[in-house]
Amino acid sequence: MAGKKGTTATKAVQTKAAQMKAAQEAAAAKVVEAGATVNSYPLHELMAASETLLGVKPEVLAGAVAGAGAGTGTGKEMMQVEMQVDEAKRLVKQFLGKKVL
Known part of the structure; x- marks a missing residue:
């Protein structure tokens, strides 16, 4: 019984991760698509696509x-x-290159 419950939880986590990845890719595509006409983007859109565009987490x-x-x-x-x-x-x-005191 315990194994079945763990498998269900694992599938739920994998599904959520796949949904988050798809959302990030969609946000990145939106920014890239608009790149031809718009140069500036709201920070929330850049944060949503930060892993794809910048290679860093939104934080x-x-x-x-x-x-x-x-x-x-x-x-x-x-x-x-x-x-x-x-x-x-x-x-x-610049942020990642700063020295920590």
């Missing part, structure tokens, strides 16, 4: 943006920040 992008002083204030204000993919890449690289 890293949020830290990079917050560390750069963009969107100082509440989380809602920060999510309204717009930036280009190249700028996001630069901020992430």
Whole structure:
């Protein structure tokens, strides 16, 4: 009995992971597709596609943006920040390269 329950839970986790991956890929495709006409994207869209576009988790992008002083204030204000993919890449690289004291 215990084995059956574990298998069901494992399948549920795998299904959720597949759904999250599909959502990230869709967000990345949306950003790439719009790239021909729009240069700046809302931070929430870049965060949704951060693993595909930037190779980092959304939390890293949020830290990079917050560390750069963009969107100082509440989380809602920060999510309204717009930036280009190249700028996001630069901020992430700079953030990851900082020395820890």
